[in-house]
Amino acid sequence: xxRPLASLIYRFSTHPARCWCGPLGWCVPLGWCVPLGWCVxxxxxxxxxxxTLRTAPHAADRPAASPAPGSQPPAAGAVPxxxxxxxxxxxxxxxxxxxxxxxxxxxxxxxxDGRLDEPAWFAAPxxxxxxxxxxxxxxxxxxxxxxxxxxxxxxxxxxxxxxHITARHTQHDGPIPEDDCFEVIFAPNPAHPEVYFNIExxxxxxxxxxxxxxxxxxxxxxxxxxxxxxxxxxxxxxxxDDTDRDESWxxxxxxxxxxxxxxxxxxxxxxxxxxxxxxxxxGGQTNPQYSQWSRADTATPSFHTPxxxxxxxxxxxxxxxxxxx
Numbered sequence: 327x328x329r330p331l332a333s334l335i336y337r338f339s340t341h342p343a344r345c346w347c348g349p350l351g352w353c354v355p356l357g358w359c360v361p362l363g364w365c366v367x368x369x370x371x372x373x374x375x376x377x378t379l380r381t382a383p384h385a386a387d388r389p390a391a392s393p394a395p396g397s398q399p400p401a402a403g404a405v406p407x408x409x410x411x412x413x414x415x416x417x418x419x420x421x422x423x424x425x426x427x428x429x430x431x432x433x434x435x436x437x438x439d440g441r442l443d444e445p446a447w448f449a450a451p452x453x454x455x456x457x458x459x460x461x462x463x464x465x466x467x468x469x470x471x472x473x474x475x476x477x478x479x480x481x482x483x484x485x486x487x488x489x490h491i492t493a494r495h496t497q498h499d500g501p502i503p504e505d506d507c508f509e510v511i512f513a514p515n516p517a518h519p520e521v522y523f524n525i526e527x528x529x530x531x532x533x534x535x536x537x538x539x540x541x542x543x544x545x546x547x548x549x550x551x552x553x554x555x556x557x558x559x560x561x562x563x564x565x566x567d568d569t570d571r572d573e574s575w576x577x578x579x580x581x582x583x584x585x586x587x588x589x590x591x592x593x594x595x596x597x598x599x600x601x602x603x604x605x606x607x608x609g610g611q612t613n614p615q616y617s618q619w620s621r622a623d624t625a626t627p628s629f630h631t632p633x634x635x636x637x638x639x640x641x642x643x644x645x646x647x648x649x650x651x
Contacts, residue, residue, distance in 0.1 A: 422633075432474050440576055442576060446645035452472055453605065457619070459621050459627075466615065469487070486506070491575050505610065509608075511605075511629060513601060523552070523586065524629070538630070542630035
């Protein structure tokens, strides 16, 4: 899995029309070089440890410990008793720490054409390791995603590795989950994390949108449609033909913030504020996998876990190279 992902990353780092992350951004995490300072510190620590071991008294040279006041010395020939077990308590699971993403601001909106070739996309940080929370078998096909925003839109851009791309449905609110699809799901007011929305799309522009006004355990809104959503997709390979091998599919999406105005603390978002948000991917006929940015905690696949969403922070920093700057 690492080799095809590295190949995909290399191509997008060198292809001017699809550049996601510069070569340095990918080389650093994969590097194995150790700074000289660490080497010196490591040598000093080993020397100190050696001196400690050489000067520490042997067990046979140490004086016997005195019995505690009021205790009885062991009788001659008594067998030492092992300490009582601490019980069957299971160590507590570590507290959930949501992942955090800084959403850069743009003054010039990207052109929604599926190319992701604007400088702002290049400069935006990448979410480049999706969790395969419920993986059982099959190849883990990775995704890379980025977010941007301005006063009017949230922008989502992503590329998905996919050896067999399925995308048949182009209508709104059609059976999009039957296709390979990508989803953004979010609570626009962190004070009410149970009130959330999701928009899910495929590479040919079909999408569904839903609203949960009372959380995942209550019915979704009877009528709710996000207005003005624009989706553009591109793919490398052949759609709906599993006799060959494809490479990837890419989407660029603009979601108007006005759809959530009554639920947001402020519109446009105040720099430093955040949405509880997750990114999910699933579907397709061959090797249908479930993957996501922030890992859910359910035994069976479910993306409706608002208590496990990550944090998308609206940065006050404008994306570098913005033409309006």
